[in-house]
Amino acid sequence: MTMVKLTPPLGWNSWNTFGANISEELIKQTADCMVESGLRDAGYEYLVIDDCWSLRERDANDRLVADPAKFPNGMKAVADYVHSKGLKFGMYSCAGNLTCAGYPGSFEHEFIDAATFAEWEVDFLKYDYCYHSPIIPGEILYRRMGLALENCGRDILFSACSWGADETHKWIKTTAASMWRSTGDIFDKWDSVKDLTKQQANLLPYNGVGCFNDMDMLIVGMHGKGNVGLSGCSDIQYRTHFSIWAFMGSPLMVGCDIREMSEQTKAVLTNRELLAINQDTACRQPYPIKGIWQDSVTAYAKNLAGGDIAIGLFNLGSEKAVSRFNLDELGLPHSTGKTLKLADIWTGKEANTANASISWELEPFDCAVFRAKVVDRK
Ligand code: GAL
Numbered sequence: 452m453t454m455v456k457l458t459p460p461l462g463w464n465s466w467n468t469f470g471a472n473i474s475e476e477l478i479k480q481t482a483d484c485m486v487e488s489g490l491r492d493a494g495y496e497y498l499v500i501d502d503c504w505s506l507r508e509r510d511a512n513d514r515l516v517a518d519p520a521k522f523p524n525g526m527k528a529v530a531d532y533v534h535s536k537g538l539k540f541g542m543y544s545c546a547g548n549l550t551c552a553g554y555p556g557s558f559e560h561e562f563i564d565a566a567t568f569a570e571w572e573v574d575f576l577k578y579d580y581c582y583h584s585p586i587i588p589g590e591i592l593y594r595r596m597g598l599a600l601e602n603c604g605r606d607i608l609f610s611a612c613s614w615g616a617d618e619t620h621k622w623i624k625t626t627a628a629s630m631w632r633s634t635g636d637i638f639d640k641w642d643s644v645k646d647l648t649k650q651q652a653n654l655l656p657y658n659g660v661g662c663f664n665d666m667d668m669l670i671v672g673m674h675g676k677g678n679v680g681l682s683g684c685s686d687i688q689y690r691t692h693f694s695i696w697a698f699m700g701s702p703l704m705v706g707c708d709i710r711e712m713s714e715q716t717k718a719v720l721t722n723r724e725l726l727a728i729n730q731d732t733a734c735r736q737p738y739p740i741k742g743i744w745q746d747s748v749t750a751y752a753k754n755l756a757g758g759d760i761a762i763g764l765f766n767l768g769s770e771k772a773v774s775r776f777n778l779d780e781l782g783l784p785h786s787t788g789k790t791l792k793l794a795d796i797w798t799g800k801e802a803n804t805a806n807a808s809i810s811w812e813l814e815p816f817d818c819a820v821f822r823a824k825v826v827d828r829k
Contacts, residue, residue: 454606456629458730459663459702462497462541463490464577467639467668467706468677471503471552474521478529482536484709491538493721494730495705497575497608498533499541502552509555514567515544526571534572541575542568546592546613547582556582557596565599565607573607576600580613589613590622597627610665610702615650620657630663630702637667637706640681641816644670644692645767648749651699652739658700660734665702669693672707672716679706686715690797691765691818693719697729698751698763698820699737724796724822728753728761737763742776748813750774752781755822762793762821766813775810783807783825793823 463481465473482498485491504526506516517526526542533540544564545556557564557578568576578596580589593611600607611628613619614635623631634650637643647666658664671693675683684692696703705720712720733756740750740762747768753761760781766772783789785807793809794801802809802821811819 454608454629455661456608456663457660458732458734459700460497460575460608460610460630461495461703461726462499462539462575463495463705463709464499464501464541464668466501467637467670467679468673468708470678473500473504475524475529479532480710482533482538485538486536488709488712488717489721490705490709491536493723494726495703495720497539497541497704499543499575499577499704500529501543501577502550502579503554504542505554507554509560513560513563515555515564526573530572539574540572541577541608541610542571542573543577543579545579545581545583546589546596547580547584549582551579551581558584558592561595561599562602565596565603568600568607569603569605572605575608575610577610577612580616589617589619590625593623593626593628601627612665615654620654623657624662628662630665632667633657633664634666636679637670638679638681639670639673639675639677639683641684641688643681644684644688644695648695648765648767655699655736658734658736663700663702666696666699668704668706669696669720670706671719672712677708685816686719687814688816689716690719691767691816693722694725694763694797694818694820695765697725698753698761700729700734703729722796725820728755728820728822731761732756737761740776740780742774742780744774745770745772748772748774750776758825760791760823760825762809762823763818764811764813764820765818766816769815771815772813773810774813775808777808778804779807788828789825790828791823792826793821795819795821
């Protein structure tokens with residue numbers, strides 16, 4: 452079986468920081484930390500081991516084998532530990548002959564591998580797209596593993612990772628995927644955040660309940676350290692990155708070393724109001740707001756369940772920016788007698804809507820996110 456997810460999945464994934472340097476010890480410490488830091492209670496549920504967990508060869512029965520140097524007690528023991536902390540356990544494989552890092556992939560082994568994951572009590576499978584057949588279309592490869600998981604006897608969330616290639620958006624909902632990577636890999640530098648944000652704009656109509664656009668794991672708090680660590684970002688940039696991912700309804704998979712995260716990083720990752728926008732039950736599509744601002748500003752609104760409106764103003768550029776738009780844009784022309792009451796989630800600063808418009812100054816790389824209430828105009 453695969454489960455139907457009603458809101459974007461949240462968790463942690465080993466790839467961004469640790470790459471091949473994964474072990475039972477690391478996973479246990481991370482599980483402990485997800486609980487102690489409050490990440491679990493904020494909603495981060497899945498602890499996912501990415502590539503490089505197996506031996507280079509299958510065993511005599513054609514089964515995948517966990518590398519005993521990294522996981523001396525096998526994967527079931529790791530799953531048991533993760534479950535004992537009230538978390539769910541995720542693993543990784545690939546639709547090709549090999550994973551991206553050259554370990555055995557699940558091509559032509561879909562059902563046996565799904566059975567193995569079920570036996571290990573895995574709850575989540577990230578499924579990559581390297582070394583795949585040039586002849587068999589991706590949609591068939593993903594449907595195959597989707598079917599294998601749905602028939603493996605366990606609820607395993609299927610997380611597709613074909614990076615948006617081969618027009619993934621057109622066929623991903625024919626597979627059993629609950630989330631799908633809509634863009635290429637993230638790297639720990641600001642340009643990467645900018646690129647992925649822009650790429651996502653045209654794909655927003657494909658996001659929604661049951662199958663979420665995955666903008667890739669978060670780099671919040673990496674500060675240049677680790678596997679995809681490049682120049683790193685400032686805390687303001689990380690906050691804006693998190694705000695965009697949360698606002699756009701992406702799954703949020705933490706990618707930093709949470710054992711060493713700063714209070715600042717923790718505060719960003721556990722911001723209740725941003726998480727509530729991300730987890731809003733209506734899962735409506737954010738829409739771009741038209742207004743007056745520098746090219747570096749991108750602005751979206753999202754109508755939330757129950758009538759509030761989330762508004763996000765994101766300054767992707769290195770200059771201070773001023774943004775202004777009319778409430779008309781959000782469906783509140785003067786004739787309605789209504790206006791908005793709103794304060795920035797990050798600073799608590801209230802916006803003035805007296806003249807039926809909102810003006811806001813954005814520092815370089817900064818953002819403002821509001822949860823606006825529709826109220827009577829006095
Ligand atoms: C990439 C994937 C990354 C990571 C990596 C592992 O294809 O997009 O998120 O899983 O492979 O080798």
